[in-house]
Amino acid sequence: MIRFDRVSKRYPPGVDALLDLSFEVSEGQVLLVGGHSGAGKSTLLKLIAGVEKSTSGAVLVGGQNLGGLPTSALPYYRRRIGMVFQDQKLLFDRSVFDNVMLPLSISGFPPREAASRVRAALDKVGLGKREKALPIMLSGGEQQRLAIARAVVGRPELLLADEPTAHLDGDTASDVARILLEFNRFGVSLLVATYAHELFPGGNRLLLDHGRRVG
Amino acid sequence: MKAWLSHHRQSASLAWRRLAATPVNSLLSLLAIGIALALPAGGQMLLSAARQLAGTATATPQISIFMGNTVDRAMANDMRSRLEKQAGVKRLQFITREETLARMKAGAGLRDVIEALPANPFPDAFVIGVGDERPEAMEKLAAELRKWPGVEQVQLDSAWVRRLDALLKLGRSALLLLASLLGCGLVAISFGIIRMQVLTQHAEIEVSRLLGATEAYIRRPFLYHGSLLGLGGGLVAWLLVTASTLWLRAPMAELAGMYEINLALKAPDIVESGLLLVFAAVLGWLGAVFSLRQTIENT
Ligand SMILES: Nc1ncnc2c1ncn2[C@@H]1O[C@H](COP(=O)(O)OP(=O)(O)OP(=O)(O)O)[C@@H](O)[C@H]1O
Numbered sequence: 065m066i067r068f069d070r071v072s073k074r075y076p077p078g079v080d081a082l083l084d085l086s087f088e089v090s091e092g093q094v095l096l097v098g099g100h101s102g103a104g105k106s107t108l109l110k111l112i113a114g115v116e117k118s119t120s121g122a123v124l125v126g127g128q129n130l131g132g133l134p135t136s137a138l139p140y141y142r143r144r145i146g147m148v149f150q151d152q153k154l155l156f157d158r159s160v161f162d163n164v165m166l167p168l169s170i171s172g173f174p175p176r177e178a179a180s181r182v183r184a185a186l187d188k189v190g191l192g193k194r195e196k197a198l199p200i201m202l203s204g205g206e207q208q209r210l211a212i213a214r215a216v217v218g219r220p221e222l223l224l225a226d227e228p229t230a231h232l233d234g235d236t237a238s239d240v241a242r243i244l245l246e247f248n249r250f251g252v253s254l255l256v257a258t259y260a261h262e263l264f265p266g267g268n269r270l271l272l273d274h275g276r277r278v279g
Numbered sequence: 280m281k282a283w284l285s286h287h288r289q290s291a292s293l294a295w296r297r298l299a300a301t302p303v304n305s306l307l308s309l310l311a312i313g314i315a316l317a318l319p320a321g322g323q324m325l326l327s328a329a330r331q332l333a334g335t336a337t338a339t340p341q342i343s344i345f346m347g348n349t350v351d352r353a354m355a356n357d358m359r360s361r362l363e364k365q366a367g368v369k370r371l372q373f374i375t376r377e378e379t380l381a382r383m384k385a386g387a388g389l390r391d392v393i394e395a396l397p398a399n400p401f402p403d404a405f406v407i408g409v410g411d412e413r414p415e416a417m418e419k420l421a422a423e424l425r426k427w428p429g430v431e432q433v434q435l436d437s438a439w440v441r442r443l444d445a446l447l448k449l450g451r452s453a454l455l456l457l458a459s460l461l462g463c464g465l466v467a468i469s470f471g472i473i474r475m476q477v478l479t480q481h482a483e484i485e486v487s488r489l490l491g492a493t494e495a496y497i498r499r500p501f502l503y504h505g506s507l508l509g510l511g512g513g514l515v516a517w518l519l520v521t522a523s524t525l526w527l528r529a530p531m532a533e534l535a536g537m538y539e540i541n542l543a544l545k546a547p548d549i550v551e552s553g554l555l556l557v558f559a560a561v562l563g564w565l566g567a568v569f570s571l572r573q574t575i576e577n578t
Pocket residue numbers: 075076077079080081099100101102103104105106107108150
């Protein structure tokens with residue numbers, strides 16, 4: 065499903081976020097990416113999501129080398145991947161419903177079918193009754209679940225979650241982890257950048273240190 | 280295809296909602312655009328009224344020669360062959376007094392007056408077209424013709440028409456200049472408004488990109504916004520121009536009546552109205568295109 069082949073990523077000023085990184089994730093697998101702050105976890109997920117481009121090496125997702133993907137094809141590639149961003153990136157002037165609707169509008173779903181999909185996704189994360197609320201009216205855990213609903217509403221083959229349980233208390237955190245693992249049980253490959261690997265029992269682990277793989 | 284159409288509909292309604300979200304601002308912008316457009320549009324209406332006036336007279340310069348009443352048909356025929364040989368005369372038309380009488384009778388209002396007359400008051404006349412249309416040359420020819428026997432009056436028909444024509448040409452150029460300047464103004468207004476919009480929608484643009492939106496998808500609502508601004512401004516301009524022509528119509532008709540000229544102010548017809556709206560929408564759209572080129576590509 066995913067293969068990194070000696071991937072490095074250097075950000076413009078000269079920061080090496082990832083160095084010579086290789087690993088593989090097969091279909092339906094759970095991979096937990098760990099490491100200190102600044103180790104390169106978010107960068108790794110962004111490379112898979114097509115948000116950033118590797119400086120060298122090959123990133124292959126579903127057999128597709130992302131380096132060879134023309135810019136015009138990138139949006140269509142991104143639609144196949146669900147991502148929960150570290151800073152969530154919710155739209156605070158739009159209702160919960162409209163936030164989850166956004167990816168479907170973007171991929172041009174017929175509105176009626178889209179609406180029922182949005183409701184199903186909100187139900188799955190336990191926000192079925194909050195669809196009219198604005199994100200600002202939600203608790204931290206609820207906002208995280210909203211971000212998950214938005215990531216999965218397009219039924220992606222691959223779900224990426226960047227520290228989805230950070231800033232959440234114990235119960236709320238395990239709630240969010242449980243929801244993510246549930247999607248994995250339906251066959252979605254799951255990559256989670258997290259310090260809290262104990263919340264995701266059974267996941268494979270990849271440990272980063274200053275952009276290098278150390279475990 | 281269906282999705283594409285549906286997104287166009289969504290973009291248009293989103294643009295509409297963004298306009299409606301700041302009603303006072305939007306209204307002021309529309310008014311500014313409307314007035315900017317109303318000036319050249321109104322000028323165009325005035326110009327076409329003036330052009331109509333000029334159109335009732337012939338624009339090609341000609342000279343009319345009226346014979347004395349004592350001149351008989353034989354003398355007139357003589358005159359004709361002489362004129363045909365005269366240098367500078369290119370076209371020649373002989374209008375008999377009977378023809379003139381019949382024409383005047385057919386015209387409005389004068390029939391009773393003319394029938395009351397004991398005899399035909401009109402003279403035989405020649406209308407000639409000239410080879411050299413410069414005013415000096417024509418004046419010289421007219422002076423020559425005045426000396427001929429049997430000629431009572433020689434009239435240069437076209438002098439005022441040509442003056443009006445020159446004036447119209449100037450008016451057209453001035454109007455074109457004004458329209459271009461104010462058109463640029465409209466583009467600038469749209470540019471500024473869309474720029475503000477892009478800045479306020481910054482988060483939405485970023486998130487949409489992350490979720491797989493194409494550039495076309497991101498731009499579309501802004502392009503609609505710009506076009507709607509132009510269209511709305513065009514509508515305001517149309518209202519202003521139509522209201523002004525209606526307002527000015529009565530005094531204008533009175534003036535025209537006094538001078539017995541054909542000067543009528545028309546409200547813009549359907550084609551002109553359509554052109555105005557399309558033109559305005561295109562300018563608004565253009566402002567959005569420039570604005571996006573400058574802002575979105577740098578975000
Ligand atoms: N857009 C960027 N421009 C420049 N440097 C960046 C950028 N994003 C990340 N970096 C740098 O790259 C390195 C890895 O960053 P990354 O965000 O991947 O770390 P992380 O493991 O996700 O950290 P955290 O746990 O704090 O989220 C850091 O040194 C960071 O400063």
